[in-house]
Amino acid sequence: MTTDGAGVPGHEDAVRARIAAARLWAAHQAPYLASAVFALNPVILEPALDEVTGRPVADPDFRAFPADTRWNLHVEPGTALATPIEQIGWWMLHQVGHLVRGHAARSPVRPEPGRQVSHAAGAVRGEQAHRWNQAADAEINDDLEAEDLRDPEGVVSPAALGLPANRTAEEYVPMLDVLADAMGRGGGALSDAIDCGSAVDGQARAYEDSGSGDGLGELDRDLLERSVAADIQDRISARGEVPSGWRRWAEERTRPSVNWRARLGALIRRGVSTVAGQVDFSYRRPSRRAGAYDGIVPPSMVRVVPDTVVVIDTSGSVADDVLSRLLAEVTGIIDGVAGPNRRLRALCCDVRPHPVQVVRRASDIELIGGGGTDMRAGVEAATALRPRPDLVIVLTDGETPWPEHRPSAHVVICLIGDGGHAPGWASVARVPADVPQRPRARGGS
Numbered sequence: 091m092t093t094d095g096a097g098v099p100g101h102e103d104a105v106r107a108r109i110a111a112a113r114l115w116a117a118h119q120a121p122y123l124a125s126a127v128f129a130l131n132p133v134i135l136e137p138a139l140d141e142v143t144g145r146p147v148a149d150p151d152f153r154a155f156p157a158d159t160r161w162n163l164h165v166e167p168g169t170a171l172a173t174p175i176e177q178i179g180w181w182m183l184h185q186v187g188h189l190v191r192g193h194a195a196r197s198p199v200r201p202e203p204g205r206q207v208s209h210a211a212g213a214v215r216g217e218q219a220h221r222w223n224q225a226a227d228a229e230i231n232d233d234l235e236a237e238d239l240r241d242p243e244g245v246v247s248p249a250a251l252g253l254p255a256n257r258t259a260e261e262y263v264p265m266l267d268v269l270a271d272a273m274g275r276g277g278g279a280l281s282d283a284i285d286c287g288s289a290v291d292g293q294a295r296a297y298e299d300s301g302s303g304d305g306l307g308e309l310d311r312d313l314l315e316r317s318v319a320a321d322i323q324d325r326i327s328a329r330g331e332v333p334s335g336w337r338r339w340a341e342e343r344t345r346p347s348v349n350w351r352a353r354l355g356a357l358i359r360r361g362v363s364t365v366a367g368q369v370d371f372s373y374r375r376p377s378r379r380a381g382a383y384d385g386i387v388p389p390s391m392v393r394v395v396p397d398t399v400v401v402i403d404t405s406g407s408v409a410d411d412v413l414s415r416l417l418a419e420v421t422g423i424i425d426g427v428a429g430p431n432r433r434l435r436a437l438c439c440d441v442r443p444h445p446v447q448v449v450r451r452a453s454d455i456e457l458i459g460g461g462g463t464d465m466r467a468g469v470e471a472a473t474a475l476r477p478r479p480d481l482v483i484v485l486t487d488g489e490t491p492w493p494e495h496r497p498s499a500h501v502v503i504c505l506i507g508d509g510g511h512a513p514g515w516a517s518v519a520r521v522p523a524d525v526p527q528r529p530r531a532r533g534g535s
């Protein structure tokens with residue numbers, strides 16, 4: 091096998107053989123992720139060659155075998171040849187974690203104007219992008235550790251950093267900020283500056299242009315995720331071991347929750363408190379019991395209630411009576427958190443948003459629309475409203491395109507039936523298509 095400079099066919103064969111072996115290793119370690127591991131599309135990049143020997147040299151910027159959201163795995167030949175098979179396999183499982191859990195869509199990272207996205211990690215990438223990558227790694231890596239898979243050196247591990255396990259990337263960000271600050275004062279660093287690629291933050295890298303191939307489209311990705319979730323559930327029913335992070339993901343991805351009322355309530359309440367901050371002590375409104383204190387007015391606890399908009403998919407694929415019952419549920423929950431008879435904004439949407447309706451009760455909302463569905467238009471119109479809403483609740487069967495990135499408002503999606511899909515950046519409660527009438531009688535209506 092001779093080298094002729096740029097071509098180096100021998101190396102490419104060797105690289106492909108290592109990738110194939112790593113795939114088998116990964117599928118064997120976590121059989122419930124096998125279909126995902128085999129869906130990864132390796133794209134072999136141009137090697138950097140040693141001037142003297144003509145052999146590919148490993149580029150540390152590619153040590154994570156960075157992926158993009160179309161499931162392309164970017165393989166830098168020098169790195170592939172220098173990395174043990176087991177470690178390449180470990181990175182494959184790790185990248186599947188980023189992809190399946192929607193880290194790119196959940197990412198808070200936005201492109202920085204005027205700055206060319208570099209393929210390199212570290213200095214060129216912004217601080218926020220780096221932190222998000224670490225937090226997303228923490229979310230995935232504890233599940234890999236639960237499978238007794240050793241982390242490669244320098245990667246983030248919640249256990250090694252003394253952080254709680256089984257948290258989400260969003261929860262790890264502030265914890266890592268605190269830790270990094272403390273360690274930075276001591277001259278240390280949390281972990282190596284590893285760049286996992288656009289699969290982690292949705293920002294395209296320069297190397298993705300060169301022959302990235304097609305990869306998977308949205309529909310393929312959705313089908314693949316469902317089949318991975320089904321594999322995990324099969325393994326759970328067969329009493330096989332599955333790390334808790336993967337177990338939770340598969341449960342949320344597949345079936346409507348038995349406790350969907352509880353879940354929906356928890357999500358809306360969490361949305362309300364995340365957004366509004368907590369309970370605010372204020373003298374603005376005297377307590378009703380003020381009279382009892384003989385003229386001394388105690389501070390009343392005023393809940394700062396976030397402005398909520400409900401977006402309703404009226405494209406016709408969901409029956410009106412189902413929507414009406416769900417709306418009653420949702421407004422019931424909001425009343426419970428915020429107090430009754432608050433004004434609520436509702437926005438019906440099919441392919442485009444209809445005029446906003448300001449109502450006090452769910453039954454006052456007029457369901458208008460029909461035809462196709464595009465919830466991108468609905469979410470966009472809701473977040474563009476003034477005053478700007480803090481919380482957007484979407485009722486839909488999920489047979490719709492979604493905005494690619496996290497909108498400015500917190501979004502809770504009430505996903506009706508067991509089809510459809512919701513984007514990774516949203517909080518999702520699956521609700522059965524045959525919503526039963528609310529069991530509790532509530533006096534009048």
Ligand SMILES: [Zn+2]
Pocket residue numbers: 154184188223226227286290
């Ligand atoms: Zn990663």
